[in-house]
C-alpha cells in the first residue's frame with residue numbers, strides 16, 4: 001500500500017493498493033497553493049482510506065516535469081513522510097501517470113509557465129500495463145511541439161491540468177511488482193535556475 | 206492533537222528561509238543538535254543568494270540534514286514531542302520546501318506542528334546558551350544578516366514582539382556583499398571585508414550614515430538604509446581610480462564597516478535608552494563581524510546596557526532556534542498551528558506563531 005503525491009501541476013494525494021486499487025484520492029487544481037494544502041490533503045487521503053501510516057509500504061512521488069516551486073513541495077513532503085514512517089520513496093515521472101491506461105499513442109502536454117510546455121510522447125502500454133515512453137520528457141514552446149516531437153502527427157494530444165496521484169501510485173505499484181527501475185530521484189525541472197550572471201559592478205558616477 | 210505533557214518538550218525545528226538548510230533538535234532549552242547545510246558556495250559565483258538555487262539546494266539537503274540531526278541528538282523520530290518550522294519571513298520558494306516537509310513529517314510521526322516566525326526565532330536562539338545565564342525581558346533585539354536588518358522590542362518571547370524599525374532598502378549583509386564585490390573580493394562579503402579592514406583606518410573616509418539626519422529621524426528613527434552608503438563607497442572608489450590613484454582597500458573596507466557598525470549600534474542604543482530597556486540582544490549572521498561585536502560591547506558598556514550575543518552558530522540561520530521557539534510555545538501552553546498555514550515571505554514580526 002502506498003501514499004502517492006503529485007504537485008507537478010495542481011496538488012493530488014492518494015492512497016493506493018496493488019490488490020485493492022485506489023483507496024482514496026484528493027485533487028486540488030489550484031497551481032499556487034501547494035504548500036497550504038499539502039498537509040490537509042495527506043491527512044485527508046489517509047483518513048478517507050481508513051488506514052494507519054504503519055500500513056504503508058512506501059511513498060510514491062511524481063518527480064515532474066513541473067514548475068519548480070510547486071513541484072518541490074510534493075517532493076519535500078514525500079521524502080519527509082517516507083523518512084517519518086521509515087519506508088522508501090518511489091519516484092515516478094509525472095507524465096507516466098497521465099499516460100497510464102492509454103493504449104493508443106499519446107502526447108502528454110502540461111503547462112510549464114512562461115509560455116512553454118512540458119511534453120512526453122508515449123507509444124502505448126506494455127504487457128505489464130505500464131506506459132511506454134517513446135521520447136521526453138522535454139520542454140518547448142507550444143508552437144514548437146510539432147517540430148520538437150518526432151512523428152508528432154501520429155500522437156493524440158492530451159493536455160493535463162492535474163496529474164492524478166492515484167495513477168502515480170498505481171504506476172509505482174506496477175514498477176515495484178515487475179521489478180522495473182524507478183524514475184531518477186532528481187526533480188525534473190528541465191530548466192536551469194533563473195540566473196543572470198553579473199558582468200561586475202556598474203559605475204554609479 | 207494534544208501535546209504530550211512534558212516539562213521539557215523534545216522538539217525538532219526546520220529552517221529553510223534563505224540559503225541555509227537548518228535542522229535543530231532541542232529538549233526544552235537544551236541544545237541537542239544543530240545541523241546546518243549551506244548552499245553559500247553555489248551562490249558565490251553569482252555574488253548573492255539566488256532564490257531558485259537556494260530552493261533546489263534545500264530540497265536535496267533536507268532529508269540528509271534530518272537524518273544527521275537525529276543521529277547527533279541520539280534520539281529517534283518516535284521520541285519527538287513536536288515539530289516546528291519557519292513559516293516566514295524569507296524567500297517563498299525556499300520556505301515552501303521546509304513547510305511541505307514539516308507538514309508531512311508531523312503527520313507521518315503523528316506529532317503536533319508549530320509554524321513560527323524566523324525573526325523571533327533569532328531571539329529565541331538565546332535561550333539555548335549553556336553558560337547558565339538566562340535572557341530577560343523586555344529586551345531590544347538587533348537582527349542583522351544578508352536577508353534582514355531589524356530592530357525589535359521583545360516584551361515576551363511567545364506573546365509580545367514589536368517591530369521598531371527595519372531596513373528600507375538593502376539588508377546590512379547585502380551591503381557587505383555588494384561593497385566586497387566593488388573591491389574585487391569574493392562572496393560572501395562580510396568575512397572578506399572584516400579580514401582586510403583589520404589593517405585599515407576606520408576614520409580614513411567619512412562615509413554617510415543612512416537615516417541619521419534630524420529630518421530622517423522624524424520618520425525613520427529606528428529604520429535603516431544602506432543603499433546610499435553602498436553608492437557612496439562606489440563613487441569614492443571610482444573617483445579615486447579616475448584620478449589615477451590606487452584605492453586603499455583596507456581603509457575603504459574599514460571605513461565602510463565602521464559606517465555600518467556605527468549606524469546599527471547608534472539606533473539600537475537609542476532604542477534601549479528611549480524605551481528604557483537596559484538590554485540588547487544581537488542576532489543574525491552579521492554578528493560574526495568583529496567590529497559590530499566590538500562596537501556593541503563598547504557602546505552598551507558605556508550606556509549601562511546588558512549585551513547578549515548568542516554563540517555564532519546560533520546567530521546565523523539555523524533550525525535549533527526554530528525548535529527552541531517551538532519549545533517555548535509548547536511550554537507556554539500554546540496549541541499547535543494545524544496544517545493549513547502556508548509560507549509567508551513577509552510574515553510580520555508580531556505574528557510569533559502562525560495559526561490559521
Ligand SMILES: [Zn+2]
Nearest residue numbers: 350352489522
Ligand atoms: Zn535570519
